Amino acid sequence: MSAFRLDQLTVRHLAPGAPVALHAISLDVAEGEQLAVIGPSGAGKTTLLSTLACAHRPLTGAFEVFGQDPWTLPEAARHALRSRLFLAPQAPPLPPRQRVVTAVLAARLPRWSLWQALVSLVRPLDPDAAFDALERFGLGDKLYSRVDRLSGGERQRCALARLLLSDARAFLVDEPLSALDPALSQMTLATLQQEAAARKATLVCSLHQVDMALANFKRIVALRDGRVVFDLPRAEVGDDMIAALYRNERTDAAPPAPHESPDRIAVGACF
Numbered sequence: 001m002s003a004f005r006l007d008q009l010t011v012r013h014l015a016p017g018a019p020v021a022l023h024a025i026s027l028d029v030a031e032g033e034q035l036a037v038i039g040p041s042g043a044g045k046t047t048l049l050s051t052l053a054c055a056h057r058p059l060t061g062a063f064e065v066f067g068q069d070p071w072t073l074p075e076a077a078r079h080a081l082r083s084r085l086f087l088a089p090q091a092p093p094l095p096p097r098q099r100v101v102t103a104v105l106a107a108r109l110p111r112w113s114l115w116q117a118l119v120s121l122v123r124p125l126d127p128d129a130a131f132d133a134l135e136r137f138g139l140g141d142k143l144y145s146r147v148d149r150l151s152g153g154e155r156q157r158c159a160l161a162r163l164l165l166s167d168a169r170a171f172l173v174d175e176p177l178s179a180l181d182p183a184l185s186q187m188t189l190a191t192l193q194q195e196a197a198a199r200k201a202t203l204v205c206s207l208h209q210v211d212m213a214l215a216n217f218k219r220i221v222a223l224r225d226g227r228v229v230f231d232l233p234r235a236e237v238g239d240d241m242i243a244a245l246y247r248n249e250r251t252d253a254a255p256p257a258p259h260e261s262p263d264r265i266a267v268g269a270c271f
């Protein structure tokens with residue numbers, strides 16, 4: 001079965017006057033498949049990931065997540081479907097004054113009763129699980145740090161540690177390496193890919209580092225101006241195609257600003 005099926009999907013942001021961000025996108029992503037989404041700034045990578053996470057209602061086209069159209073489901077059923085998806089935004093909305101252990105354990109909230117959730121705010125219910133998840137991203141020593149004392153890259157990995165504690169069947173990860181050095185980038189990507197493979201979860205990962213995408217993913221989807229430019233096995237992606245994809249992009253530009261996420265994502269980044 002497909003994890004995601006998009007047929008001629010068009011998406012526009014809600015802001016007044018916002019242009020169409022995705023134009024007639026067609027994609028079929030199998031359960032357990034891992035793919036990278038690349039493309040210049042503004043290409044639509046973040047919009048695609050949040051659309052897959054059911055955060056944007058498409059304007060036109062057909063969309064299925066695990067065989068169901070989320071936008072024809074009743075709210076409760078759509079919520080249940082979202083609980084199978086984990087969206088890790090570029091700038092994770094972690095509560096700044098919270099301790100890392102509590103922020104990571106928030107991934108368990110859907111499984112806990114209200115009472116357990118409240119208790120865990122004061123006395124974390126499963127600190128060992130949080131430690132193990134953080135350790136896989138090289139952050140075990142930050143277990144009891146405050147979130148606002150973490151560096152940008154540490155915050156990013158802290159948010160990814162949440163993913164390990166979630167029950168998600170699909171990981172939608174937006175530029176997870178943007179604040180990491182090369183060694184940490186490799187470790188972080190390897191951890192994400194190992195976890196996805198171990199639980200046969202789908203991994204869709206947007207990356208600005210084209211070399212990392214080509215070195216680590218078998219399937220590459222390239223976006224530009226909200227359209228799929230190519231969707232190919234990596235062996236078929238040539239240097240000329242990459243050059244054309246990024247042609248006219250300013251190479252001296254500052255790195256893209258992290259996105260504000262829609263409110264309902266910002267609450268937990270994990271439905």
Ligand SMILES: Nc1ncnc2c1ncn2[C@@H]1O[C@H](COP(=O)(O)OP(=O)(O)OP(=O)(O)O)[C@@H](O)[C@H]1O
Pocket residue numbers: 013014015018019020021039040041042043044045046047048256257259
């Ligand atoms: N909240 C928003 N409201 C209105 N328009 C938006 C919003 N977010 C993104 N856009 C627009 O949608 C288009 C696609 O943006 P998107 O953020 O998906 O691109 P991206 O490929 O992720 O870019 P980057 O690599 O810079 O993160 C752009 O034209 C952008 O200006």
